[in-house]
Amino acid sequence: MSPNPDAGARRAGMREVAERAGVALSSVSRVLSGHPDVSEVMRNRVRDAVAALGYEPDMLAQSMRTGATMTVGFVVSDISNPLFAQIGLGAEVRLRESGYALQLANSMSRPGLDARHVRLFRSRRVDGLLLSLADEDDGESVRAVAASDIPCVLVDREAPELAGMSAVLSDHAAGMTDAVEHLLGLEHQRIALVNGNPRVRPAKERAKVLRRLTRGRPDVTAQLRQGSFTAEHGAAACAELLAQPHRPTAVIVGGNQILTGVLRAIRAAGLRVPTDLSLITCDDVPLAEFLEPPIATVSRQPGEIGRVAAELLLDRIAGAEPRRVTLPTGFRPTDSCARPL
Amino acid sequence: MSPNPDAGARRAGMREVAERAGVALSSVSRVLSGHPDVSEVMRNRVRDAVAALGYEPDMLAQSMRTGATMTVGFVVSDISNPLFAQIGLGAEVRLRESGYALQLANSMSRPGLDARHVRLFRSRRVDGLLLSLADEDDGESVRAVAASDIPCVLVDREAPELAGMSAVLSDHAAGMTDAVEHLLGLEHQRIALVNGNPRVRPAKERAKVLRRLTRGRPDVTAQLRQGSFTAEHGAAACAELLAQPHRPTAVIVGGNQILTGVLRAIRAAGLRVPTDLSLITCDDVPLAEFLEPPIATVSRQPGEIGRVAAELLLDRIAGAEPRRVTLPTGFRPTDSCARPL
DNA sequence: GTGAAAGCGCTAACAG
DNA sequence: CTGTTAGCGCTTTCAC
Numbered sequence: 286m287s288p289n290p291d292a293g294a295r296r297a298g299m300r301e302v303a304e305r306a307g308v309a310l311s312s313v314s315r316v317l318s319g320h321p322d323v324s325e326v327m328r329n330r331v332r333d334a335v336a337a338l339g340y341e342p343d344m345l346a347q348s349m350r351t352g353a354t355m356t357v358g359f360v361v362s363d364i365s366n367p368l369f370a371q372i373g374l375g376a377e378v379r380l381r382e383s384g385y386a387l388q389l390a391n392s393m394s395r396p397g398l399d400a401r402h403v404r405l406f407r408s409r410r411v412d413g414l415l416l417s418l419a420d421e422d423d424g425e426s427v428r429a430v431a432a433s434d435i436p437c438v439l440v441d442r443e444a445p446e447l448a449g450m451s452a453v454l455s456d457h458a459a460g461m462t463d464a465v466e467h468l469l470g471l472e473h474q475r476i477a478l479v480n481g482n483p484r485v486r487p488a489k490e491r492a493k494v495l496r497r498l499t500r501g502r503p504d505v506t507a508q509l510r511q512g513s514f515t516a517e518h519g520a521a522a523c524a525e526l527l528a529q530p531h532r533p534t535a536v537i538v539g540g541n542q543i544l545t546g547v548l549r550a551i552r553a554a555g556l557r558v559p560t561d562l563s564l565i566t567c568d569d570v571p572l573a574e575f576l577e578p579p580i581a582t583v584s585r586q587p588g589e590i591g592r593v594a595a596e597l598l599l600d601r602i603a604g605a606e607p608r609r610v611t612l613p614t615g616f617r618p619t620d621s622c623a624r625p626l
Numbered sequence: 627m628s629p630n631p632d633a634g635a636r637r638a639g640m641r642e643v644a645e646r647a648g649v650a651l652s653s654v655s656r657v658l659s660g661h662p663d664v665s666e667v668m669r670n671r672v673r674d675a676v677a678a679l680g681y682e683p684d685m686l687a688q689s690m691r692t693g694a695t696m697t698v699g700f701v702v703s704d705i706s707n708p709l710f711a712q713i714g715l716g717a718e719v720r721l722r723e724s725g726y727a728l729q730l731a732n733s734m735s736r737p738g739l740d741a742r743h744v745r746l747f748r749s750r751r752v753d754g755l756l757l758s759l760a761d762e763d764d765g766e767s768v769r770a771v772a773a774s775d776i777p778c779v780l781v782d783r784e785a786p787e788l789a790g791m792s793a794v795l796s797d798h799a800a801g802m803t804d805a806v807e808h809l810l811g812l813e814h815q816r817i818a819l820v821n822g823n824p825r826v827r828p829a830k831e832r833a834k835v836l837r838r839l840t841r842g843r844p845d846v847t848a849q850l851r852q853g854s855f856t857a858e859h860g861a862a863a864c865a866e867l868l869a870q871p872h873r874p875t876a877v878i879v880g881g882n883q884i885l886t887g888v889l890r891a892i893r894a895a896g897l898r899v900p901t902d903l904s905l906i907t908c909d910d911v912p913l914a915e916f917l918e919p920p921i922a923t924v925s926r927q928p929g930e931i932g933r934v935a936a937e938l939l940l941d942r943i944a945g946a947e948p949r950r951v952t953l954p955t956g957f958r959p960t961d962s963c964a965r966p967l
Numbered sequence: 968g969t970g971a972a973a974g975c976g977c978t979a980a981c982a983g
Numbered sequence: 984c985t986g987t988t989a990g991c992g993c994t995t996t997c998a999c
Contacts, residue, residue, distance in 0.1 A: 298976060309986045314978060322984055344750045346976035349690050349991050356729070363715065365929070370711035374704065377732050386750065387730045388697070391718050409685045409727065541912070548916050571882070572913040575889050588706070639992060650970045655994060663968060687992035690975050 297338035306334035317342060348410070356386045357598060358406035361440075362394045362419040366514070368541060368568050368587050369417065372440060375591025376415055383599055385412070394482070394513065396423035403429040411435065413598045418442050420484040436601035438594045442486050451597040451607040453590055457490035457567075460583035460614030461537075464565050465498045467581075467616065468535045471624045473563060475506045477533035479522045479547055481514035481540040491539050491567065508533060519546025527554045527562075534625035535563035541570045544580075559623035565616075578620035585614045638679035647675035658683065689751070697727045698939060699747035702781075703735045703760040707855070709882060709909050709928050710758065713781060716932025717756055724940055726753070735823070735854065737764035744770040752776065754939045759783050761825045777942035779935045783827050792938040792948040794931050798831035798908075801924035801955030802878075805906050806839045808922070808957065809876045812965045814904060816847045818874035820863045820888055822855035822881040832880050832908065849874060860887025868895045868903075875966035876904035882911045885921075900964035906957075919961035926955045 299317075303310045308330060315323050316331040334340070348354040357380055361369045377387040388411065392398035396419050403426070406414060414433070417440040418426050427446050430437060439452035468476055478495050481488045492509055499507040508526060512518035519538065526533055527550060538544045544566045551562060558564045558578065566573065567583040593610055601607065640658075644651045649671060656664050657672040675681070689695045698721055702710045718728040729752065733739035737760050744767070747755060755774070758781040759767050768787050771778060780793040809817055819836050822829045833850055840848040849867060853859035860879065867874055868891060879885045885907045892903060899905045899919065907914065908924040934951055942948065 300976080310976095311978075311987080312985060315985085318978080324984060327985080341745070341749050343976055345686065345689055345695065346991090347978080348686055349976075349993095350978045352991080354686065364705070364718070365708070365712045365715040367706070367708050367711065370708065371706040373730070374706040374732055377705070377730055378734070381731070386746075389714070389718055389728045389730055390722070391715055393719070404682070405727075408682050545912055548913070552916070570913055571886050572889070572911055572917065575893070575917055576913065577918045641992080651993080652971080652995075653969060656969085659994080665968060668968075684992055687975095688994080690977095690992075691994045693975080 297340045298343070299340070302331065302334045302338055302340050305338060306330040352410075353412055354410050355384050356388055356409070356411045357413045357415060357595075358388045358390060358402070358409070358411040359415040359417075360390050360392060360399055360402045360406070361415075361417045362392050362514075364389060364391055366542060367570070371587035372417070372591035372594070375588035376595040377591075379592045379595035380599070385599075387415075392419045394419045396420035396426050399423070399426040400429035403433055407433050407435060413437065413602050415440055415594050415598060416442060418485070420482070421447075421486060422484045436598060438598045438601065440590065440594050449607055451601055452609045453594045453597060454609060454611045455487065455585050455590065456611050456614050457487055457583075458494050460585070460616045461491050461494040461567070462498065463616035464537060464581070464583050465495055467618055467622060468537075468563060468565070469498065469505065471535075471563065471622060473535040473625055474504055475508070475531060475533040475625075476535045476537065477508040477510065477526050478537045478539060479519055479526070479543055480509060480511045481518075481543060483511040487567075488539055491537075495537070506531075506533075514540045514542050516542050516544075516546035516549070519543035520550045521546070523547040523550035524553065527551070527556065533562070535565070535622065538564070538566040541566070541568045544570060544573075558621050560626070563622040563625070565622060576621075580621045581619040582617045583614055584617060585612065638681045639684070640681070643672065643675045643679055643681050646679060647671040693751075694753055695751050696725050697729055697750070697752045698754045698756060698936075699729045699731060699743070699750070699752040700756040700758075701731050701733060701740055701743045701747070702756075702758045703733050703855075705730060705732055707883060708911070712928035713758070713932035713935070716929035717936040718932075720933045720936035721940070726940075728756075733760045735760045737761035737767050740764070740767040741770035744774055748774050748776060754778065754943050756781055756935050756939060757783060759826070761823070762788075762827060763825045777939060779939045779942065781931065781935050790948055792942055793950045794935045794938060795950060795952045796828065796926050796931065797952050797955050798828055798924075799835050801926070801957045802832050802835040802908070803839065804957035805878060805922070805924050806836055808959055808963060809878075809904060809906070810839065810846065812876075812904070812963060814876040814966055815845055816849070816872060816874040816966075817876045817878065818849040818851065818867050819878045819880060820860055820867070820884055821850060821852045822859075822884060824852040828908075829880055832878075836878070847874075855881045855883050857883050857885075857887035857890070860884035861891045862887070864888040864891035865894065868892070868897065874903070876906070876963065879905070879907040882907070882909045885911060885914075899962050901967070904963040904966070906963060917962075921962045922960040923958045924955055925958060926953065 299313050303313045313331050316328050390402035399418050413436040421442045421444045427444050437450050441455050495507050499505045510522035538547050556562050565581045569584050573580045640654050644654045654672050657669050731743035740759050754777040762783045762785045768785050778791050782796050836848050840846045851863035879888050897903050906922045910925050914921045
């Protein structure tokens with residue numbers, strides 16, 4: 286009865302379509318792939334059979350033949366971090382526009398998993414890789430990437446062995462420089478950076494700026510606390526900083542998850558922002574604007590990072606040369622920064 | 627020189643391994659798949675050849691033969707929403723434990739895309755689907771799911787046509803009931819719910835509770851503002867509510883992104899929480915604990931939702947009957963709720 | 968215990 | 984323009 290007997294019936298293959306249309310297998314393939322040299326009659330016969338059988342092409346078989354899986358892997362330390370989630374969204378949307386699907390692999394910040402995921406993705410024959418490695422200094426990860434001979438785009442990561450690869454980089458130095466200079470302008474003399482994992486680019490860049498701007502200034506003390514991009518590290522490091530006899534007058538927070546921990550430590554120490562302590566954070570967090578005071582932020586556009594990463598990867602897959610793109614960061618000052626007492 | 631000449635060389639196939647080991651193709655397959663009836667000698671010869679050639683199995687070809695892609699699709703309205711990102715993480719980690727990869731498809735809250743993604747995933751022959759539909763009342767989406775005959779798990783969604791499917795459901799009623807009763811206990815008489823999209827379960831459940839608890843109480847007025855899970859809707863709806871001559875004395879926010887908008891509207895109206903307005907929100911947001919006052923929250927554990935969803939899907943793929951699991955929600959009161967003036 | 972052969976569903980020459 | 988043929992890389996009977 287129903288013109289489209291999909292319910293219950295096993296999925297029809299191209300062979301059945303060919304039989305029903307009374308044509309050769311290859312003709313069906315031609316029609317479906319939009320080959321130009323096909324007669325109207327043929328086109329219609331095939332189309333009818335396809336509709337009647339509810340035929341859907343098997344991408345797996347297509348991939349097997351053509352070598353392209355139309356799939357891209359995204360290796361990321363933790364997709365639940367809003368920063369990465371937004372990057373992932375930006376990338377997925379762009380990739381899908383071009384017919385690619387995005388496969389996710391969380392490394393949970395364990396470099397060993399990064400390497401394994403890269404190999405696994407290779408086994409799955411992904412056409413490209415978006416890489417936000419947990420540790421860009423980890424030999425095994427870097428080697429796994431270098432050996433994979435798959436088109437790759439590094440997402441805010443870099444490594445000497447990976448120098449030839451495409452990459453989207455955030456210009457952390459710009460926003461961070463504005464932030465530090467803002468503090469210096471307010472005459473802060475003890476500035477601390479509660480940084481994330483120093484084995485990835487954003488943390489390195491942020492630390493570099495603080496060092497550069499405070500070097501050769503005996504009046505200014507810079508303190509650096511490296512660790513991981515977690516609330517726990519933020520809380521511990523900040524508590525330690527604040528417990529010093531000469532505690533910093535300003536703290537810069539190197540990542541959104543760290544901020545939660547830092548705020549806990551500040552609360553626990555009973556200090557007020559900006560009276561007792563000036564505060565700046567890196568990367569936007571939804572409610573930061575409603576804190577009292579709102580927190581000054583070194584910001585960037587994660588969705589755009591993802592979109593550009595996808596763009597670069599598509600280019601690479603299409604055979605273009607590797608390209609590096611740097612995206613801007615900005616600094617938004619607020620009343621969370623004031624002159625120290 | 628190097629025992630593993632992977633660099634530059636085209637990837638070796640099983641055939642090359644067989645030739646180098648001087649055995650049959652099928653023997654290589656047996657060794658690699660851990661078939662019991664294989665001699666020690668054979669095992670070693672093959673292992674050596676595999677190592678020497680740096681052979682990696684081609685999962686695509688395996689899938690083609692076995693019919694299993696070891697891939698699961700996740701259809702979600704927007705992975706950049708921290709709630710979904712955490713669910714995704716929980717699911718991905720559990721799935722990977724069992725060798726499955728997770729493929730992502732954002733529908734951008736457009737039901738039409740949901741349906742398309744389901745069909746696309748089917749074409750890609752995923753072994754299962756995790757579904758957080760943008761609109762559980764959309765006929766096309768529901769039909770696409772029902773017709774897909776793929777093992778599915780609904781993630782906090784339900785529909786009559788999909789009643790037989792596995793599902794992870796949050797017990798919104800529990801937390802929401804506590805929240806509303808808390809407000810009633812404080813003698814609030816005008817309570818508003820700034821809800822998300824009323825075509826998905828969480829919004830429906832939340833609205834239902836408010837209606838149930840205020841029905842037959844002429845002393846209490848309940849207002850409902852449905853819309854989408856966005857800050858824009860939150861801001862507009864809340865502004866409208868607060869502009870009324872008899873504005874609500876308490877507002878419940880039906881989702882994390884909505885909260886941002888609601889807070890903006892409250893700020894714009896120059897009102898104070900809880901003096902002028904009591905506030906409760908649904909689903910945790912990182913910095914909510916640092917607002918002044920912290921915001922009372924109806925909470926749940928997103929990671930757990932993802933983990934359980936994965937578990938249910940794996941069961942289904944393994945042939946088990948569909949199962950529905952309900953996960954708890956809780957209510958955490960704070961000073962954001964007080965007696966109305 | 969091991970090998971030979973068939974074929975998963977499709978595309979891409981190559982003939983006609 | 985259309986049909987026939989040969990695989991993509993692997994698993995899996997089926998003989999030996």
